[in-house]
Amino acid sequence: MIKKVTLEEFPLFFARASTGTSFQAQIYSVKGGNNVRVRCNWRYSELTIDPDNDSEFIWNITKINDTHVSLSPHNSCISSTIYASVRDDYDWSLLTQAPHSANWITAVDRNETLEMHIGDLMISTFKGFNGKLLQKDDNITSQEGHKGYRLRSAGNNESDNTTWFLSVQNIASEGYEWSGGEVSINELRNSLKKRNISLQNNQLEELCGLIN
Structure with missing residues (x-):
């Protein structure tokens, strides 16, 4: 029997899941804009938010232990799995x-191990091994005919620049299926208010559209 996992249930489901459990999601800044992606062979295939590309980009998020995960593009730049x-x-x-x-x-080692905290409505934060929050740069980087907002492990405080929405697409765990959920603007506003x-x-409205 397939167990459906809702938006509300997911944080507890993943907290209880065994090591190696993964799910697929698109990653968005709560500030809005396009999703996080890798542009192959640009600045060492850096993670960016491309303001001119709103096409789907899926990440595999895999549980390493109770508080840490790895991130890998679902569609790799090469024939092997690559990691952020x-x-x-x-x-x-x-x-x-x-x-x-x-x-x-x-391969996953110290640099590829990210601390992840999933809150309600899949509002989440990530930290690198340096203890800093994953943040979106305020300024866009342009180089070699491409531009994008860089992601760096450099944030000190939780803010709209260091907080992310995980748009779950699939749970890669036998017997479970993502069923999503709906949220109102007021519910979303109150959830974010808890994070100041x-x-x-x-x-x-844009973020609600992604959730719903």
Whole structure:
């Protein structure tokens, strides 16, 4: 029998799940805008938010232990699985290739281990091994004909720049199925208020659209 997991039930489901359990999700900043993606071979295949690309980009989020996960693109740039890596040798950016050598990162070690906290409505935070929150840069980076907002493990406080919405697409665990849920703007506003985050109505509407 398939057990359906709702939006409300997911945090507890994943907390109780065994190591190695994974789910697929798109990742969005609560501030709005497009999803987090990897642009293959751009700045060592860096994680960015491309303002000109709103196409689907799915991440595999895999449980390492009770508080840590790895992130890997569902559709890899190469034939092997690659992982998001917090780089202390590249301004704390998240890359999927090692700086300078450009070797693909195909295993999980310290740099690829992210602390993740899932709150209600799938509002979440991530931390790198340096204890800093994963944040979206305020300024866009343009290079080699491409532009995007970089993601870096550099945030000190929880804010709209360091808080993310996980748009779950699938649970890769036998016997379970994602069933989603619906939320009102007021419920979303109150949830974010608990985190001392205040968004404009148009931002709340955009985020509600992703959830619902």
